[in-house]
Amino acid sequence: MRIALRDAGAEVRLFRTRALIGLLLMILALALVAARFFYLQVVQHREFVGRADSNRIKLQPIAPTRGRILDRAGVVLAENRSSYRLQIEREEIRDLPDTLERLGRLIELTADELAAFKRLSGATRRFIAVPLKFDLSETDIARFALDRHLFPGVEVAPYDVRYYPLGAEMAHVLGYVGRIDERDLGALDAGQYAGSSHVGKLGLEQRYESLLHGKVGFTQVEVNAQGRVLRTLSKRAPIRGADLHLSIDAELQREAIRAFGDVTGALVALDPRTGEVLCLVSVPGYDPNPFVNGISRLDYAKLINSVERPLFNRALRGVYEPGSTIKPFIGLGGLDLGLRTPDYRIYSSGVFRLPGRPERYRDWKRSGHGSVDLTQALAQSVNTYFYQLAFDMGIDRIHLWLAQFGFGAITGVDVGNEVTGLLPSREWKLRARKQPWFPGETVITGIGQGFLTATPIQLAVATATLANGGVKRQPHVLRAINEQAVVLAPAAGSIVSNQEHLNLVITGMKAVVHDPKGSARQLGIGIPYLMAAKTGTAQVYTRKANTEYDEKRTALALRNNALFIAFAPAEQPRIALAVIVEHGSSGSKAAGPIAKQVLDFYLKRNP
Amino acid sequence: MKDDAYRRLEFIERIWRRATANPRMDWLLLALIHLAFGFGLVVLYSAANLHGLDQQVLDPVIKQSLRFALGLLILLVVARTPPQFLRAWSPWLYALSLGLLLAVTAFGEGKGAHRWLDLGILRFQPSELMKLGLPMMLAWYLHARSLPPNFKDLCVCAVLIALPFFLIAEQPDLGTALLVAVSGVFVVYLAGLSWRWILALSASSLALLPVLWQFMHEYQRNRVRVLIDPQADPLGTGWNIIQSKIAVGSGGWFGKGWLKGTQSGLDFLPEHHTDFIGAVLAEEFGFVGICALLIIYLVIIARGLKIASDARDSYSRLLAGSIAMTFFVYVAVNGGMISGMLPVVGVPLPMVSYGGTALVTLMASFGILLSIHAHRKSRKGR
Numbered sequence: 008m009r010i011a012l013r014d015a016g017a018e019v020r021l022f023r024t025r026a027l028i029g030l031l032l033m034i035l036a037l038a039l040v041a042a043r044f045f046y047l048q049v050v051q052h053r054e055f056v057g058r059a060d061s062n063r064i065k066l067q068p069i070a071p072t073r074g075r076i077l078d079r080a081g082v083v084l085a086e087n088r089s090s091y092r093l094q095i096e097r098e099e100i101r102d103l104p105d106t107l108e109r110l111g112r113l114i115e116l117t118a119d120e121l122a123a124f125k126r127l128s129g130a131t132r133r134f135i136a137v138p139l140k141f142d143l144s145e146t147d148i149a150r151f152a153l154d155r156h157l158f159p160g161v162e163v164a165p166y167d168v169r170y171y172p173l174g175a176e177m178a179h180v181l182g183y184v185g186r187i188d189e190r191d192l193g194a195l196d197a198g199q200y201a202g203s204s205h206v207g208k209l210g211l212e213q214r215y216e217s218l219l220h221g222k223v224g225f226t227q228v229e230v231n232a233q234g235r236v237l238r239t240l241s242k243r244a245p246i247r248g249a250d251l252h253l254s255i256d257a258e259l260q261r262e263a264i265r266a267f268g269d270v271t272g273a274l275v276a277l278d279p280r281t282g283e284v285l286c287l288v289s290v291p292g293y294d295p296n297p298f299v300n301g302i303s304r305l306d307y308a309k310l311i312n313s314v315e316r317p318l319f320n321r322a323l324r325g326v327y328e329p330g331s332t333i334k335p336f337i338g339l340g341g342l343d344l345g346l347r348t349p350d351y352r353i354y355s356s357g358v359f360r361l362p363g364r365p366e367r368y369r370d371w372k373r374s375g376h377g378s379v380d381l382t383q384a385l386a387q388s389v390n391t392y393f394y395q396l397a398f399d400m401g402i403d404r405i406h407l408w409l410a411q412f413g414f415g416a417i418t419g420v421d422v423g424n425e426v427t428g429l430l431p432s433r434e435w436k437l438r439a440r441k442q443p444w445f446p447g448e449t450v451i452t453g454i455g456q457g458f459l460t461a462t463p464i465q466l467a468v469a470t471a472t473l474a475n476g477g478v479k480r481q482p483h484v485l486r487a488i489n490e491q492a493v494v495l496a497p498a499a500g501s502i503v504s505n506q507e508h509l510n511l512v513i514t515g516m517k518a519v520v521h522d523p524k525g526s527a528r529q530l531g532i533g534i535p536y537l538m539a540a541k542t543g544t545a546q547v548y549t550r551k552a553n554t555e556y557d558e559k560r561t562a563l564a565l566r567n568n569a570l571f572i573a574f575a576p577a578e579q580p581r582i583a584l585a586v587i588v589e590h591g592s593s594g595s596k597a598a599g600p601i602a603k604q605v606l607d608f609y610l611k612r613n614p
Numbered sequence: 615m616k617d618d619a620y621r622r623l624e625f626i627e628r629i630w631r632r633a634t635a636n637p638r639m640d641w642l643l644l645a646l647i648h649l650a651f652g653f654g655l656v657v658l659y660s661a662a663n664l665h666g667l668d669q670q671v672l673d674p675v676i677k678q679s680l681r682f683a684l685g686l687l688i689l690l691v692v693a694r695t696p697p698q699f700l701r702a703w704s705p706w707l708y709a710l711s712l713g714l715l716l717a718v719t720a721f722g723e724g725k726g727a728h729r730w731l732d733l734g735i736l737r738f739q740p741s742e743l744m745k746l747g748l749p750m751m752l753a754w755y756l757h758a759r760s761l762p763p764n765f766k767d768l769c770v771c772a773v774l775i776a777l778p779f780f781l782i783a784e785q786p787d788l789g790t791a792l793l794v795a796v797s798g799v800f801v802v803y804l805a806g807l808s809w810r811w812i813l814a815l816s817a818s819s820l821a822l823l824p825v826l827w828q829f830m831h832e833y834q835r836n837r838v839r840v841l842i843d844p845q846a847d848p849l850g851t852g853w854n855i856i857q858s859k860i861a862v863g864s865g866g867w868f869g870k871g872w873l874k875g876t877q878s879g880l881d882f883l884p885e886h887h888t889d890f891i892g893a894v895l896a897e898e899f900g901f902v903g904i905c906a907l908l909i910i911y912l913v914i915i916a917r918g919l920k921i922a923s924d925a926r927d928s929y930s931r932l933l934a935g936s937i938a939m940t941f942f943v944y945v946a947v948n949g950g951m952i953s954g955m956l957p958v959v960g961v962p963l964p965m966v967s968y969g970g971t972a973l974v975t976l977m978a979s980f981g982i983l984l985s986i987h988a989h990r991k992s993r994k995g996r
Contacts, residue, residue, distance in 0.1 A: 018761045018806075018928060019923070019931075021761065021762065021806045022804055022805075022806075022922070022923060022931050022932075022935065023923050025803060025804045025806065025935075026804065026919045026922060026923055026935055029800075029803070029804070029919070029935070029939055030915070030916060030919055033912075033915060033939065033942045033946075034912065036942070036946050037908055037911070037912055037942075037945065037946065037949075040908065040945075040946060040949040040950060040953065040955075041904070041905060041908055043949075043950070043953045043955055044862065044896065044901055044904045044905075044949075044953055045901060047859060047862045047863040047953055047954075048862060048863055048865050048866055048867065048896065048900060048901040048904070049866070049867060049901055051863050052863060052864070052865075052866045052867075054863065055859065055860050055862070055863025055864040056863075056864045056866070058860045058863075058864070059860050059861070059863075059864035059876055059877055059882075060876075062857075062860065062876070062877070062880070062882050063876045063880050063882070229665075229876075229880070230880070231664070231665065231880040231881045231882075232880060232881040232882045233881065237665055237880070
């Protein structure tokens with residue numbers, strides 16, 4: 008009966024009002040949804056297109072081919088050798104342990120290789136190939152090729168390895184490349200190195216990294232959400248790195264190393280006219296090839312612990328007392344500063360004393376050399392002449408003079424990683440030793456002892472400066488980039504004010520070899536060209552300003568270093584060099600023959 | 615044997631003829647349903663087509679078409695069923711749905727959430743049944759009462775809504791629970807719930823939001839959090855929202871073109887053939903495509919309300935009105951979700967998203983609309 012009471016018309020009207028209001032609200036809501044789509048699709052369209060593209064478009068780097076390094080004759084010193092590696096795309100493989108087991112029966116897989124593979128696999132997507140074994144041998148490749156159909160998902164792929172064909176001979180010049188590690192990451196341009204695994208770590212490889220590396224290339228690919236590459240959109244080829252042509256003569260380098268035999272030391276030879284480094288030797292060397300892909304801990308320990316220190320670059324980082332090889336420079340200073348005339352003579356009694364001082368400074372010849380002028384003082388290496396001269400110059404003038412030849416500063420040779428040696432001064436001593444300079448220290452500086460130290464390359468540069476009319480040239484190894492010759496830094500003027508002064512010193516240096524009294528006269532026997540040289544012998548351990556020359560201790564010899572500087576032909580020098588033989592005892596006997604062998608070889612090859 | 619098969623064919627033919635021979639069929643609504651579904655299939659084909667992968671792209675399209683055919687059959691059967699018959703069955707359907715929900719709470723299965731009931735041959739989501747069961751029950755309850763409903767009736771309605779809501783929310787499927795509850799609330803609204811009550815209820819539900827937050831699971835809370843700041847968890851919960859917005863936004867005015875969407879084709883967009891298929895549509899057909907679909911939906915909703923207001927009795931009116939408005943909620947919630955306005959809830963885009971149960975329920979509800987339309991008041995009055 009309740010139904011009868013209902014007002015059907017009112018209920019319908021009520022419903023229709025409600026439905027109409029509802030419809031309006033719903034239209035409003037849908038308009039709001041549409042407005043939201045409008046905002047995203049029209050207003051913010053550009054931004055979202057960018058985000059969609061950055062989702063799907065990835066850049067895949069293509070590493071450039073590293074430039075080669077060649078010697079001045081075109082002999083390849085560093086190249087990229089194609090090698091092959093075994094790699095596995097896990098997605099293609101149903102039973103990985105089984106595949107690895109069967110592979111292991113075909114090709115030897117070490118525990119290290121398997122562990123590295125497992126580690127890399129964990130961090131790589133399944134459809135990206137993971138390397139399993141590097142540097143496959145010809146037999147491995149052939150054996151795998153036969154059974155290839157049994158190993159879907161396993162492939163042999165080529166890759167480039169840096170290779171140094173001359174091995175240890177060039178290690179101290181070239182350095183080596185190594186795998187990019189965390190320390191490199193900060194310094195490298197991440198974009199340029201995106202596809203690269205190696206970077207120059209030492210030597211020229213490090214110094215000219217930017218030239219050798221080249222420019223990275225890219226393929227622009229479309230990837231899906233899982234990172235799988237679906238297609239290539241565009242490609243920019245990489246630009247290979249520049250080939251570096253060096254001034255080094257690989258044959259000369261080999262000859263120099265051969266001349267050293269089994270002694271340790273260093274030799275640097277320059278073309279004095281240009282500053283080109285003809286050879287840069289530090290023996291013993293080491294084979295840089297194992298460093299490329301990471302030397303084993305054991306092999307590295309062997310190198311590090313070797314008493315001969317093969318990793319130590321003596322030519323650039325070895326600091327030695329120059330000993331008597333400093334005398335030509337001191338002598339030239341005496342002339343050029345007006346302290347000595349060409350015919351100035353001094354009497355050598357075997358002992359030198361400063362007035363009013365008790366210390367005695369000795370000549371190497373107990374009885375003395377008698378009355379000598381500068382040429383004879385150089386030929387016979389008369390200490391007394393240079394004791395007096397050094398004392399007359401004073402340490403301040405010595406410091407300024409020797410600095411002009413490059414002592415006490417790095418030469419800036421482009422192999423890099425040099426040390427400065429030590430060119431002492433009053434300020435230096437006050438700063439470093441908190442002591443004033445003593446006159447006795449000036450005296451022994453005159454014969455290249457005391458605080459004064461130099462690297463072989465410094466000595467070579469200073470010698471080349473003598474050979475080049477007092478004009479110092481910047482030493483350098485890089486001769487041409489691709490076929491483009493490197494422009495030399497302009498040379499400064501001559502250090503000496505009068506070439507006659509230089510000629511007199513050279514006369515003295517020629518006498519070292521060619522005079523019957525010369526300290527290296529045995530080298531002059533049957534020599535077809537004129538050589539200018541100076542021998543040197545320097546104490547190894549006595550660095551103190553020990554003014555007392557203790558013959559006994561020298562005789563007991565913590566054997567002295569042997570030094571030798573020379574250039575030839577003396578009238579028109581084409582090569583200047585400095586040699587140091589560690590613990591060689593005598594400059595003329597140990598270092599001289601090495602220098603001569605190198606000069607002979609070079610002048611015969613370059614008549 | 616041959617005879618048997620022939621007889622079966624004849625039976626199907628008879629149903630078909632009875633269903634289509636109806637002179638009072640609403641051809642407009644039927645056409646709109648086909649239009650929306652057809653558009654959906656086109657998008658589905660593209661959504662299933664992942665670039666660079668070999669796959670049966672037609673597979674989901676065929677499957678979905680078969681489901682649609684099944685849905686169409688159900689639609690036609692329901693459309694031939696008089697509303698009085700539906701009304702008589704309403705309490706039983708509600709009771710059955712409620713019972714199944716209880717069963718699902720006890721023995722249900724599903725990934726993470728208990729939503730499915732495995733009936734041996736058929737895995738079945740009772741909450742789907744409740745989407746029809748609740749509005750039918752409320753319409754049945756209210757049609758015998760004088761409208762607007764009095765306080766006692768409102769209390770009964772509240773209980774009828776609350777029971778399934780909590781059971782479904784418990785599964786946990788807060789999204790569906792809210793949708794089911796909303797379909798019930800619409801019935802009460804259309805029945806004439808006074809504006810004061812509506813205001814009071816809206817205010818109190820707003821006030822209860824923090825309480826709801828307390829009862830939400832952590833994954834649900836995260837979905838709300840990433841809505842405010844998708845970058846908070848860009849590779850996790852925020853991924854869907856971010857990728858969907860990128861798909862939508864990169865579509866522009868006219869879209870990238872059919873099969874040319876990169877967000878879906880390259881698999882950046884998750885759930886791209888189910889809940890997020892609207893983003894595929896937006897990416898490939900642009901703002902114009904989205905507006906076209908929204909207009910189709912709007913016409914369906916308007917048509918539903920028209921059918922409701924022309925209905926013969928109170929039951930039909932309330933039920934049809936609720937069905938039309940609930941349909942709107944699906945559209946609005948899914949649209950809000952893919953455009954990053956609403957949190958990610960499992961609400962499909964009606965007629966377009968891939969999936970069987972939702973489609974069948976939807977087709978059944980359209981069947982109800984058609985049935986109500988067929989039995990509408992004549993223009994000349996009773």
